[in-house]
Amino acid sequence: MSRSDDVLKLHRLAHGGGSAALLGWLATRLGGWTGLVRHAGAGDPADPGGPGGPEQGERPPGAAVRGAAEMSARGVRSAVLHDAGSATLLFALDDRRALAAVLPLPHPAEAPALLADAVAPLALVLRAEEAERREARAAVAEARSREAVLRLLMGGQLPIAHQIAEALRPSLPDPMRIHVAECRSGRLAEVARLCQELTGGRAWVVRCPVYVRHLIMLVPADEPAVSAGHDTLAGALTAVAPDCAVGVSGELPLSQAPAAYTQAFHALAVARGRGERHARFGPGPEPELAAREAGADWAGTLLAPLHAYEPRRPQDPDGQELRATAHAWLNFGSHATRLLKVHRNTLAARLRLIETLLGLDLTRLGDQAALSLALRLTPGAGRGSGAAPAGAPGLDAVLRDPQVTDWARAHLSRLTGPDAPAGARDTVRTWLAHDARLVPAAAALGVSVPGARKRLARIEALLERSLLQSPSGRYDLWLAHRAEELAE
Template sequence: MSRSDDILKVHRLAHAGGSAALLEWLTSHLGGWVGVVEARAEHGPAPEAAVRGAAELAARGVRSAVLHGAHSATLLFALDGRRALAAVLEQPHHPDAPALLADAAVPLDLVLRAEEAGRREERVRRAEAQVREAVLHLLMNGRLSTAHQISVTLGPALPDPMRMYVVECPIGRRAEVMRLCRELTDGRAWIVRCPVYVRHLIVLAPPATATGPATGDPLAEALVEGAPDCAVGVSGEMGLSEAPTAYTQAFHALAVARGSDDRHARFGPGPELALAAHGAGAGWAEALLAPLHTYAPRRPQDPGGQELRATAHAWLNFTSHATRLLKIHRNTLAARLRLIEALLGLNLARLADQSALSLALRLTSGAGARAGAESGGALGAAAPDLDDVLRDPRLTDWARTHLSGLSGPDAPPGARATVRAWLAHDAQLVPAAAALGVSVPGARKRLARIEALLERSLLQSPSARYDLWLAHRSEELAG
């Protein structure tokens, strides 16, 4: 091959295969060892002669050098002041080796710089994604001030009020759907990759981009039109302080959207449990959670009350997947749950205790709970128990409204019995199916039909199972 052919080959390899392909070809073409060596430390398993030569090259400030050994020659060409292209070749080496290495040094230097820039860009992208995820985590735990401070540095500002969207898209298409969402909202939406579900995006958009009838939403419609293989659930209009509720609403709406021809749905109107229970249940909730809010760990590295509260909230919403959200090992999650059980006197294997904890967390705020809990001696003595709360007429009305769909004209046969059996067996499919006398797939299909009826997610967390248990218990107490 002529020198021009070699130069063309070098440039093609650098463009198509990067530095690794180019170095591999140089090695096979010249024989011996060819690689990139750092001036102060070896870059990979470099021969001693190449490391020594690169250091000498940098110390003398020259662009090229040849070091002769007893049976080999080391050819060096400076790349960027801290690295050198080096070749350790047996004598006599290929006569065109110096020219070929000199011709390869420039494209190799360029491609190495491009690869480093790409790695830096990827690190920045990952860091931004982690910061956006941290802002979402702060919102879900009531840390609005800190969330605002961090979000301002990245932009856009967090919308308040807002609607929350949960967008489900095929694996590998989240980046594309994120770009589409930014275009549709003119960059005003706060977009986060869901840390739990790899197919989900969480979008906080200003209400102006989400006006229209309760059954439709312009942003959701545009997203589905631009990405027909996606499904979108939309919350009601809320303030940032209500982000946990907005997420739950959007997640339930997504369960409806999956089975809809439109592929999008807005959370249907209905009474909110936290509003109905606040008057009767606030004192009970503060008393129940007081040991958690006032808990002080014995060691600085152990989780405090706020961190345990966030752990409980994440586990109730995502069960074992909470490890992805909290970035902890499953054994750490299990240990924290045991501590929460011990502090609160609960058995979190039981749906009844899960439901009680879920309601108590919704009726208290993480930020203001400590002040209320510090006066919890007198408060705890006078506070009612959960059954007293659920007997309140406001809770009875909520429960009847919440459960009315199970016995309405559109309800599938046996809807009430299916839900009761499922709840009675702690929302576990296998024992519930056995109690109903049907197969596990059959029980799953029944619950999927009930999901569409209630417009709530049951089988996938965050699940409406806690509200259903509380509603059934309230109705039972009223009966």
């Protein structure tokens, strides 16, 4: 093989296979060890380890290490050192690394020229690979930062969320609508790019930390949402990705991001069954709006021990963290570990502490619904807000309020309307009576579990609320049923 053929091969390998392929070919071509070795004292935080030989991370031979140290000490760009039965050839790539070959004697005559020719393409491909690694690390860092902003928004910590978001760009929109897109994970980047393009880069986009097929988009409220009865952004997103479904919240201030996300999630449950594959959040109002006057004191009293809680150890969660844990668990169940970045045992321990502080049994749907409503009625509560009003009413007193009764009847009216499937009201009542657990509810209804699931899926479309997947409308259904029982 001629020298020109070798040079051509080196460049092809650098372009197509990278540094590992190039070093591997050199080792085979020369019949010895070939790889990278650091100069004495050189350190590179951007490339820990790096390729040492044909395989990434291979430790270089002692002869190569000694040769690099000698070359660095002498301040030369190339060197040849002989040991008993072997020769070490070194060529500097930059001020940190050298290309080294440890070859048995006698080594091929073309070895020095071949290694010298390999320096330029190898140095270029190494720089390209380091740039790719830095870009990948930056992308991971940005994704985690965006996820942190989402967690702060869901926890009501707007000032810190704004500070982080300003560094990432764009600014968080306020007021806004939340779009939740569901599609194959391979499509998410394409959907995110299209959303940014259609909104002029004003949308704030983050991958959902809980559901890997979901993309969450905070879109400025002044973006044209509906044109000629058609949701323009959601329609464009589903058009580019036919397997994609999009749920859209109503227009809300940024401080109500948790409510907006829940609305968009409910709309997504409706969108899955529609031909156009997108839907806007259905009719309200929500229970926290109906119960705002009657329930504020009750919610403050219930949550006072949580807000006033101070941990005995600095590393333990405080009241604010416990509140965020409760909110995440109510919305996502066991999947809350992905949002909170904690182990399932840690989540279980926090929930037991919350039960103890509040005197609740969170295995019961009624207590879950009470906690959910209380959290929604106190969106701005946090550290130090532990003062509870004296003589606050109980939950039943709140649910007897005429505004709540009106909301409950309106919320349940669809279950007995002309479009309701047969037995919808009984199905929901039985499901709620068994704490929204599908298996015992199916047994009580005398149907199979898939049959019960199909019934609830039809009721999801009727109510325009997600029931089977969290965030679920089961808490509001329980509250509505209880309010109606009390009114009767």
